[in-house]
Amino acid sequence: MGRAPCCDKANVKKGPWSPEEDATLKAYIEKHGTGGNWIALPQKIGLRRCGKSCRLRWLNYLRPNIKHGGFSEEEDNIICSFYMSIGSRWSIIAGQLPGRTDNDIKNYWNTRLKKKLLGRQRKQQQVQQSRRTASFKQGMIKRSENIANFINIPAGFDNQNPYDLPELPVVPVTNYQTHNPQLIKDQASIKNMLINLGGRFSHDSDTNNTSFQYPIDILSTSSSDQQFYQSSINVLSCTSAANNNNYSQFPGTHCDASNGTGGSSSPTMFHGLNDQNNNLQVDHLHPLSELEIYDNNFAHQHQQLGGFYYQATTETLNNGSTAGTSTASAESEISWGDINSLVYSTQMVAGYETSCPQAVTVPPGLPTVFAESTLLGLK
């Protein structure tokens, strides 16, 4: 037998609240408070409503300083960052956004944010796939030309026709939700996401620290995406602090549990990206990191790597040429990752492994998911 209902369902009113009911409830709570008993409250004030319904109405609609709609880009980033870290813990996420209710955030996520992110993911996957195909076929043409210098080409074989070449092999990807469901709700998921976006964590055996290296992409992407990186790293530091008593936060990071914005107020994180010679510069280092100055040589070095990383870098360079004027566009080419499936592009990670300078110190004890991403042997 189930538990008894909290109220007499036959005698309570359901559905939308009338202005009169709102006024009655609001006036009473503002004067007397809830009295610590929501179940008894509607009877006291003569409302034919369930106590739970009164509580919900007050918390989600009537209480002071409630904001509805009009989510800012920064709020989007915070919601996404926390969702990546802790999943659908809406009440906790709402605690980071003053004036927002868990119900509002939940609705916003389900109806808009999720679609927005998945749209970005698909768009980016399409771009990546087309570039992989083009680059692969281009490479095959080159190779076939070289081979043709040494061997006899069979009659009828058109070595200038990319479609006469072998099919592009399927690139293995790893789905962390399938393989490592336990990781999806912890800080590793954020690390994975940052890796997926081109960043890298490496292990420093001397200091026993793990370090995160920003991808060059962050320098050329929109400020909204930069904020997303920032929020993600801050969430990572928050969850790390919660999980590891030996470590408080990233050095220099701000992670204020009272307002929860976790240092997201960092619009100057990557100011002044281009100097007069069009070299990428960073003239304002965010206290979070010791971000090194990347220049175009860095990207040129990466062209030597070939493969898929090269393709991604090419895109980055093209964008990077105007990085100094990058704006907070609503739809960036940079993917935020598939929130639910988190399919990781491991070849991107491999491309960074040997060449990125160190930047942010990450506390010891974090699982090094990067190692796992190299298991496929794509280095």
Place this chain on the structure above:
DNA sequence: AACGAACTCAACCGCCAAATG
């Protein structure tokens, strides 16, 4: 203008954990 599809969001449902006796 009419209709159906898609979307939004307030409200409800049922489960769980903490509090209480």
Place this chain on the structure above:
DNA sequence: TCATTTGGCGGTTGAGTTCGT
């Protein structure tokens, strides 16, 4: 220790609205 009550939460629903044809 156990049963019951209550608050809190996330998932889901469905009425109202907007959009597309």
